[in-house]
Amino acid sequence: MNPAVAARLRDVAPILTLILLVLVVGIGSRGFLSPETLLVLAADTSTLFIMAAGITFVILLGGIDLSVQAVASMSSVVMALLLPSLGYGAFPAALAAGALLGLANGLAFTRLRVPSFISSLAVGGIATALALAFSGTRSIPIGEELRHAYLWWITGRMLGIPAEIWLGLIVLAICLFVERYTLFGRWSLAVGAGEPAAVASGVPVALVKLLACVVSATLAAFAGMVLGGRLVAGSPTLANEFLLPAVAAVVVGGTALTGGVGSVWRTLIGALIVSVVRVGMTFLGVDVFVQQIVLGIVLILAVWITIDRAKIPIVK
Amino acid sequence: MSAGGRTAALELVGVDKRFPGVHALKNVSLEVRPGEVVGLIGENGAGKSTLMKILSGVYQPDGGEIRHDGRKVVLRSPIDAAATGIGMVHQEQSLLTNLTVAENIWLGKEKPFLKGRLIDHKAMAAAARRQLEKVQIDIDPTVVTEKLSFAQRQMVELAKVLTLEEEIEGHLVIMLDEPTSVLEQAEIDILFARVRALRDRASFVFVSHRLDEILDLSDRVYVMKDGAVVAEMPSADADTEKLHSLMVGRSRNAEYYKENRQKPYRPEVVMAASGLTLAGAYEGVDFELHAGEVLGIAGVIGSGREELARTLGGLAPATGGTLTVFGRPARLATPGEAVSLGIGYVPRERRVEGIVGFLPVVANITLGNLRAVTRGGLIDHAKERTTAETWVKRLAIKTPTIRTLVMNLSGGNQQKVVLAKWINAGAKIIVLDHPTRGLDVGAKEEVYELVRSITAEGVAVILTSDTLEETIGLSHRIIVMKDKRVTERFEAMPGGKPDQLDLIRHMV
Amino acid sequence: MAASAIRLPPASRIERLRAFTPVIVLVVVFAVIGAIAPAFLSIDNLVRIMNASAIPLCLALGATFIILMGSIDLSVEGVVAMGAVLTALLVQNGANANDLGFLAIPLVLLMGAAFGFVNGVVHVKLQIPSFMVTLGMSFIAIGIATVMLAGERVRITDTTFRELALGRVLGIPMGVWVALAATLVAYVIQTRTRLGRWIFAVGGGEDILRLTSVPVGRVRILAFTLAGVFYGLGGILSAAQLGQGHALMGQGRLFTTITAVVVGGTSLMGGQGGVQNTLVGVLIVVGLANGMVLMGVPPYVQTGVQGVLIIAAVALAVDRSRARIIK
Known part of the structure; x- marks a missing residue:
């Protein structure tokens, strides 16, 4: 095949995969393509996407952030604990707590030169400890009045569309904006695609890495708030089982784990693929227990299709 | 035969x-x-x-x-x-x-030392010792290679190659x-x-x-x-x-050097080094660089000129002496500092340090000074495109579009992108570290033309080059380095170019 | 720059000390906890630590080979769950009529090898990063384990089999002896077989191997297969220890495994470290967890302390002169 055509195909592979999956599920199960089902699906994807969008920035640099699920859980705890006393102030407080953990991760990564895999894993441990300590290891329910007073922007609907979808779209818009219009966004790509050249060009590489860690943790905290709002509780284990699907969403979308190639836009497609596969299987009547197996196989196949080997000299 | x-x-x-x-x-x-x-x-x-x-x-x-x-x-x-x-x-x-000397010597050829399925390390070490004896070097083959000096490693490589003796005919x-x-x-x-x-x-x-x-x-x-x-x-x-x-090759004449196109440099000093030293690499280097001047540094590998070029690009901070840039003392501790002082470094390893191959031409050109194409802190894409298009046109960069990935351009055009990056960043001093390496004749000539035109506009250039003819042809003045020190200085103004043999005499 | 990379001097004396950082950390951790809570160093408690280390050690041994190559294996939890479920279903149990006893062991190890083999083949032949292959594989393994039990758990009624983890020889639980034997086997593979040495070579510089006749692809596949065997063993021990099998038995194992390997001093970049480091790393991680309980540290603070310790241990062990780019 002509290399240019092949490259073009690889570029659109994730979205073709998504369309194909939607069609397959749609043909197999009439109910799936109804507007209401699709809205629910989109709303369900929102939290996963927000978290994955944050990780995208770190993966673009060639790093990884394994702290996100712990940070999200901690943020839900902070929010649930502070809502009664601070009201709306609980939200920025939860975000700030996440950002601080991201800062700690970034400092360990750039200053202590600990690989991001390890530093983020460790910071995840710290986040979990904090969440357990704050919550007294319990789940913290959010009262009915509090929910009505403060959580309308997470649980309500606007223009007939669930608020979560709006939140996901806002995050998407902000991330695309950051990617496209800020120095940080451009520098991230440059560092991921060619760190030595970025260094020689005077790009403040350490600062870019630090910022990416902060952005990732802040978005994880935001995802934790949305999830906490949906479940009307904060819990130190709230976002467990979110980490690996979130990383999978990034990679399935076609962002390379080696860095330099990718976009939050691709992560959205990836998150939708992961969701469609999960929800679609239920619609198709796939045995709940078999779903995990299918998910694993689809993940591997999706990466096989979307990955651009020309940009990875040695596959590790 | x-x-x-x-x-x-x-x-x-x-x-x-x-x-x-x-x-x-x-x-x-x-x-x-x-x-x-x-x-x-x-x-x-x-x-x-x-x-x-x-x-x-x-x-x-x-x-x-x-x-x-x-x-x-x-x-x-x-x-x-x-x-x-x-x-x-x-x-x-x-x-x-991370492997021992013996393991390195027999890597991929362990079969004779297997007892059952296990490696007999003693037998392997003994055999390695016999190979090491061929090169008469007394090192313990069970030691991890990391602990050897470079000279010792070279001997081990030689011993490793000599294992072929027993395997081949002829x-x-x-x-x-x-x-x-x-x-x-x-x-x-x-x-x-x-x-x-x-x-x-x-x-x-x-x-x-x-x-x-x-x-x-x-x-x-x-x-x-x-x-x-x-x-x-x-x-x-x-x-x-x-x-x-x-x-x-044959001695060159004024026509070859295109001396008539070379403009004289200006009086103001943009960079000066005094006693500049990088321990282990070069010592006591003095020079003055003027606006619009090309200062060539000649020398063989190991003369110290390679490291000097990296120092001036901010990639290998000097350990002694003083350096002033536009009259102010500068340390050049990081590339960032060099860039902010108006210095651009065009590296020898273009593909590693010069271009970001997976980014498009436009992003590479603006990478050195992205702020210049921002408005209110945000990237102005229209402005960025115009900037890139201007440079693509001015430097005649051959690329399908400015959105083409730089990795898909030819070496000469990649190099022009690197140069465009620094000119666009407003660099007043450009360090050219082997700027024509791997380029064909036509591309080299285009790079020369570019160097002449930017110096005519007042940009100062430090040049280390693969060939003497390039150094002599482009430079206004040349310093020759040998064994970490400056051994001679030559004027190389149009009409007064030194002979290659004169330079060689001070290099070797 | 190539020239400066060549000119790096051989490791200095202080740099060489770095190799012993994990042992020093281990000694300091044990000494400090012992000073605060003397019961920590009692024979009883040390046996307890050994017992708690048995399963993490088996898993970390497998992961060591993968990390030595500079790859990563996230399939630990899935294969452990499969191993535990398969074990429970093959010995005398409350769900079917099987009663294979110890014959179940080779079968489960074979299953582990099969999963590892598939990991390796998919990774090498389809050129997919090990991170994604093994992540997908973990889902698949947990899925199969779930399907096999239809989401239920199964009790092991074979008490002789359970002796594999619970019985004692010389006052030390059998599980510990099994894990020690596994360590010995792993050490012999690492130091005395071609595969072991080639794994180091792949991690040390895969590009250089293209100049030699080392079959890089085969080494990778075999290493993943080997790792699968060790995870299978971890599954067997889990089943014997808890007397049951279910699909979530691997939960929480993945990150402690990788943490133990890395804290032990095996570099994620590959080529440095080994089985001996992993033994130290497991003892640090498990000893610390045990010590914190003894010192009355609230359980919820423990993951945090662990996190801080991991960063400190790795930061101390990072050789700053070598790796210019950290990712």
Whole structure:
């Protein structure tokens, strides 16, 4: 095949995969393509996407952030604990707590030169400890009045569309904006695609890495708030089982784990693929227990299709 | 072909190799007789490394043939070459530093040492010791390679190549690729003594930039230029100046240097070094650089000029002396600091440090000063596009669009992108570290033209170059370095260009 | 820059000390906890630590080979769950009529090898990063384990089999002896077989291996297969220890495994470290967890302390002169 055509195909592979999956599920199960089902699906994807969008920035640099699920859980705890006393102030407080953990991760990564895999894993441990300590290891329910007073922007609907979808779209818009219009966004790509050249060009590489860690943790905290709002509780284990699907969403979308190639836009497609596969299987009547197996196989196949080997000299 | 009644150990007959845009080897014939040390010299880009890669099986020739002990051979891979009896001691060492010496020597050849399924480390070490004895070096083969000095590692590489002796039929030919570049003089002496002592076991092809070493060790010398062998002679008939003039070719005239296009530099000093020192690399370097000037730094590998260029780019901070940029003291501790002072570095390894291959042309051009295309802190894409398009047009960068990934451009156009990056960033001083490496003739000429035009506008240039003709042609003044120090200074204004031999005399 | 990379001097004396950082950390951790809570160093408690280390050790041994190559294996939890479920279903149990006893062991190890083999083949032949292959594989393994039990758990009624983890020889639980034997086997593979040495070579510089006849692809596949065997063993021990099998038995194992390997001093970049380091790393991680309980540290603070310790241990062990780019 002509290399240019092949490259073009690889570029659109994730979205073709998504369309194909939607069609397959749609043909197999009439109910799936109804507007209401699709809205629910989109709303369900929102939290996963927000978290994955944050990780995208770190993966673009060639790093990884394994702290996100712990940070999200901690943020839900902070929010649930502070809502009664601070009201709306609980939200920025939860975000700030996440950002601080991201800062700690970034400092360990750039200053202590600990690989991001390890530093983020460790910071995840710290986040979990904090969440357990704050919550007294319990789940913290959010009262009915509090929910009505403060959580309308997470649980309500606007223009007939669930608020979560709006939140996901806002995050998407902000991330695309950051990617496209800020120095940080451009520098991230440059560092991921060619760190030595970025260094020689005077790009403040350490600062870019630090910022990416902060952005990732802040978005994880935001995802934790949305999830906490949906479940009307904060819990130190709230976002467990979110980490690996979130990383999978990034990679399935076609962002390379080696860095330099990718976009939050691709992560959205990836998150939708992961969701469609999960929800679609239920619609198709796939045995709940078999779903995990299918998910694993689809993940591997999706990466096989979307990955651009020309940009990875040695596959590790 | 036979020499002295004996078949050559290794013979190349009319070997040809082309790459897109470059005729890398032109009908090269060469022979290595049994027990002989053959020197191979040429400037960078003369075709030496392509030749080595063909002999070690990395590249396949487009034409001609290779004969080993008179038989035609086809070398499909390095493993193939080794099995034939052509071994290589690599310049960038090929030992795994996390394995022991014995493991490195027998890597991939552990079978004879298996007892059942387990490796008999004692037997392996003993066998390694026997190999090390061939090169008469007393190191413990069970030690981890990391702990050896570079000279010791070089010997281990040699011992490793000598294991081929027992595996092949016929003569062993060992290629030594710049083996002395990381060694001290005493270590070089030992290496040479070993090579001489091994001549009854193997023939050698010795590639080096240091002509005195070539003359010292080789029996015969081949000189390459522009992909062809231009001379062959016994070392006894050669001297360094003769070899050097053969390497650089016919003497050049004013027309060649395009002296009329070179503008004089301006009086103001933009950068000055006094006693500049980087421990272990160069010492006590003084110079002044003026606006619009090209200051050439000549010297062989190991003279210290490479590290000096990196210091000025902010990549290897000096450890002593003073440096002033636009009259202010500067340390150049990071590339960021250099960039903010208006210095741009065009690196030797263009693909690693120069371009970001996976980003489009437009993003590469603006990378050095992204802030210039922002409005209110945000990237103004229209402005960025216009900027990039302006430079693509002004520098005649051949690219389908400004959105094309830089990795898909030719080497010359990639280099123009790097230059565009710095000119666009408003660099007033540009450090050109081997700016035409790997470029074909046409692309080189375009880079020269570009250098002349930016200096005419007042940009100052520090130039370290692959060839002397390039240095002489482009520079206003030249400093010559040898053994970490400046040995001579030349004026090289139009009409008063120094002779290449004058420079060579102070380099070697 | 190539030239400066070549010119790096061989490791200095202080740099060489770095190799012993994990042992020093281990000694300091044990000494400090012992000073605060003397019961920590009692024979009883040390046996307890050994017992708690048995399963993590088996898993970390497998992961060590993968990390030595510079790859990563996230399939630990899935294969452990499969191993435990398969074990429970093959010995005398409350769900079917099987009663294979110790014959179940080779079968489960074979299953582990099969999963590892598939990991390796998919990774090498389809050129997919090990991170994604093994992540997908973990889902698949947990899925199969779930399907096999239809989401239920199964009790092991074979008490002789359970002796594999619970019985004692010389006062030390059998599980510990099994894990020690596994360590010995792993050490012999690492130091005395071609595969072991080639794994180091792949991690030390895969590009250089292209100049030699080392079959890089085969080494990778075999290493993943080997790792699968060790995870299978971890599954067997888990089943014997808890007397049951279910699909979530691997939960929480993945990150402690990788943490133990890395804290032990095996570099994620590959080529440095080994089985001996992993033994130290497991003892640090498990000893610390045990010590914190003894010192009355609230359980919820423990993951945090662990996190801080991991960063400190790795930061101390990072050789700053070597890796210019950290990712």
